[in-house]
Amino acid sequence: MLYSDKVMDHFRNPRNVGTIEDANGIGEVGNAKCGDIMKMYLKIDENEIITDVKFNTFGCGSAIATSSMATEMIKGKKVDDALKISNKAVVEALDGLPANKIHCSVLAEQAVKAAVENYREHKNKSA
Ligand code: FES
Numbered sequence: 001m002l003y004s005d006k007v008m009d010h011f012r013n014p015r016n017v018g019t020i021e022d023a024n025g026i027g028e029v030g031n032a033k034c035g036d037i038m039k040m041y042l043k044i045d046e047n048e049i050i051t052d053v054k055f056n057t058f059g060c061g062s063a064i065a066t067s068s069m070a071t072e073m074i075k076g077k078k079v080d081d082a083l084k085i086s087n088k089a090v091v092e093a094l095d096g097l098p099a100n101k102i103h104c105s106v107l108a109e110q111a112v113k114a115a116v117e118n119y120r121e122h123k124n125k126s127a
Pocket of ligand 1: 031034035036059060061062063103104107
């Protein structure tokens with residue numbers, strides 16, 4: 001089988017899809033390989049804990065599945081710990097992806113990083 005049960009589950013039933021009205025970190029990235037885009041919304045509290053996360057994507061099934069898993073993995077984590085979660089770790093948590101779909105998993109990782117950067121920029125400005 002091409003896709004693991006976990007990939008199929010997260011693809012059919014993605015967690016944390018949508019937007020966050022009062023997000024304080026928003027990141028949007030594009031995948032150079034296929035042109036798909038991903039938008040990530042983070043709600044980060046004063047202790048730098050990610051209390052909520054949502055995503056929206058014009059990406060393929062693998063992008064949806066990896067983003068869904070990635071949002072589950074970073075929710076409730078400290079920002080610094082969330083940044084340490086690589087696309088590889090997400091792919092492993094999904095029991096793997098076909099080699100030609102690995103690039104899709106990079107979208108989620110980059111979108112999280114972009115959202116954290118956005119959050120830090122805002123914080124520095126208001127400090
Ligand atoms: Fe574009 Fe998968 S083919 S993200």
